[in-house]
Amino acid sequence: MKPRLIDIAQRADVSEATVSRVLNGKPGVTEETRSAVLEAARDLGRDLTGLPGTRERLVGVLVPDLENPIFAQWAERVEAELFQRGAATLIAVRARTVEREQEAFERFLRAGACGIVVVSGHHAQEEGSVGHYRAIVQQGIPLALVNGVRPDLDATYISTDDDRAVRMSIAHLRELGHTAIALAVGDERTWPVREKVRAFEQALAAESGVRGTVAYTDFSYAGGYQAAREVAAAGCTGLLCGPDVMAAGALEGVRSLGLAVPGDVSVIGYDDAQWAAMTSPALTTVRQSVPEMARAAVRAVLEGGEHSRRPARTELQTIPQLIVRGTTGAAPRGGADAPES
Missing domain, CATH: 3.40.50.2300 (Response regulator)
Incomplete structure (x- = not known):
């Protein structure tokens, strides 16, 4: 038996008039209420096919x-x-x-x-x-x-909020004693990269006794690998990456130099991909909502x-949220003093 308007109204906790407006495609109903009415109608077995209030957008x-x-x-x-x-x-x-x-x-x-x-x-x-x-x-x-x-x-x-994301990442590395920090990003002509670089430079300018560098490669595993080799060889002990896939490449790039994560270089990703907790060690990263x-x-x-x-x-x-896992740790002694190449 087709559910009555009053049945749908009670299920959705709205008036019968509101149900009527939704099912007939009339204005004056919020998107939240509209969704609730349609969900209630479907749950009660109402066939909504062809109804003007349910034209598929x-x-x-x-x-x-x-x-x-x-x-x-x-x-x-x-x-x-x-x-x-x-x-x-x-x-x-x-x-x-x-x-x-x-x-x-x-x-x-x-x-x-x-x-x-x-x-x-x-x-x-x-x-x-x-x-x-x-x-x-x-x-x-x-x-x-x-x-x-x-x-x-x-x-x-x-x-x-990239500004907040970068600043909390740098604060985390500074608390761990890192004084040589790098940022690895992709195309500098893009808005996300410009925002991250601006925040990175401003944050480091406010810190005393800290040096930083920006590595421009691309947002990929290979880009992270290349950037990590460059900045680790230059003596940086903390590395902020763009997406997590770039950070995953950075982990391998650090190891290719015979260095350890996080013993010699700490790495932070960005996104908190579903597999981020399954890298070895588990990836510290910035979680986007x-x-x-x-x-x-x-x-x-x-x-x-x-x-x-x-x-x-x-x-x-x-x-954003900083999710601290296993790829960040205390800065190695003398790591920041390594000569730049």
Whole structure:
């Protein structure tokens, strides 16, 4: 037997009028309430197929690739948040050029996307073209852009507080006695790298008796391996890396020099990938709150278009956590005095 409105209302703890508005696609209902009503209706066996209040919304999600665990985690969390809200997901990857990214946007729009989430896209490039982003905004399609901020584009920008992440990492190494600290990052033209380098240089400038260096390679296992060999040979005993995959490469890079982690060099990653606790030793890393960030991105693209034809500019930062494990330890005696090569 089809559940009555009063049954759904009681299950969702709302009024029958609210249930009616949701099932008939009427305005005036928050996204949270709408999701609760639809979930209650499904739980009670209501067939929602074809109802105007349950037209499946579609959101386009663009990530660089699915090989890097953090991007795979982003895709999974955004899809889970959209599914919970009764929306579908169309995922595109490997938009390495502006043209490829624009093609992905056009595909999203042809499929009827009501919003777009972009993780580490060309909006993060210092001089990257954002004309195709602006075209989306001008059509009233909400954009949630992760890990990159452009002052000339109205969108919702979501990122981790990199300044706090870098400063807490340096404070941890300083407490362990390290006075020669390096930062290993990728393309210096990208917003996340610029933010990390700025925070790193400012933090070290406030410290007396500490020297630091920045190694620019790329955000990969090989990049971490190369950076670790360079900075360890130069006498650095503490190393902050970009993503955890880079830190994993750094562990091997340190060992390739006959040095130990953390006995000779302490290594800190970034992201807290699912496997970070399984490296040997377990990786000390900065944890990004991907679930919280994904929730904010989904809320922005689903709700932004309902309330405004031209989505407003918003910047959201989440607070990172330093997860201390086995790759950081006390600085070796004399390690900071090793000659630079």
